[in-house]
Amino acid sequence: MKPVPxxxxxxxxxxxxxxxWKxxxxxxxxxxxxxxxxxxxxxxxxxxxxxxxxQLRELEEQDIVERHIYPEVPPRVEYSITEYGKTLQPILNMMHEWGESHKQHMNEKQKRQDDAMANES
Structure with missing residues (x-):
């Protein structure tokens, strides 16, 4: 299936x-x-x-993060990923891998440009 923009x-x-920070x-x-x-x-x-x-409230509204309030004095509040939020892990992993690849690509591009300028001198 071809995506329709x-x-x-x-x-x-x-x-x-x-x-x-999300x-x-x-x-x-x-x-x-x-x-x-x-x-x-x-x-x-x-x-x-x-x-x-x-940011935590926005993630909570999207059902990505859940907040647990414990009735203590002082109150204790903890945040965790929802089961639904855990489905983002493969996306984040892929984005990380692409980011690493892009960083390497840009370093290689810069090296080629530097080499080209050195050869022009």
């Missing part, structure tokens, strides 16, 4: 990943399992608390 659903998938959050939860909010914040020190909260 006007009916393409790649954008639906990309919408899940929109947000600078893929990193997902990978931490997929690889490291359930995490408390403070653990995620420690694992991603560059993210602000506000942004981490917003």
């Amino acid at each position: 006007s009916l393409c659903k790649v954008g639906n998938t990309l919408d899940i990943f929109v947000g600078k 893929t990193i959050i997902l990978l931490h939860l997929l690889i490291g399992g359930t995490k408390r909010f403070s653990e995620l914040k420690s694992l991603i020190p560059e993210i602000t608390q506000k942004v981490l909260t917003a």
Whole structure:
């Protein structure tokens, strides 16, 4: 079956990943399992608390991440990947592999350009 660009659903998938930190959050939860909010914040020190909260809420709304609140004092909140969210793992793996390949491709391209400039001198 040939894809029809006007009916393409790649954008639906990309919408899940929109947000600078979502893929990193997902990978931490997929690889490291359930995490408390403070653990995620420690694992991603560059993210602000506000942004981490917003990204987690968006992932929760998409049924990718679930939040568990434990009735303790102080309350304990943990985040984990839903079964549905785990279906993103092969996509993330493929994106990682393509990213590695692209990085190598661009390094080789730069080397060819550098060699061409050196030969012109």
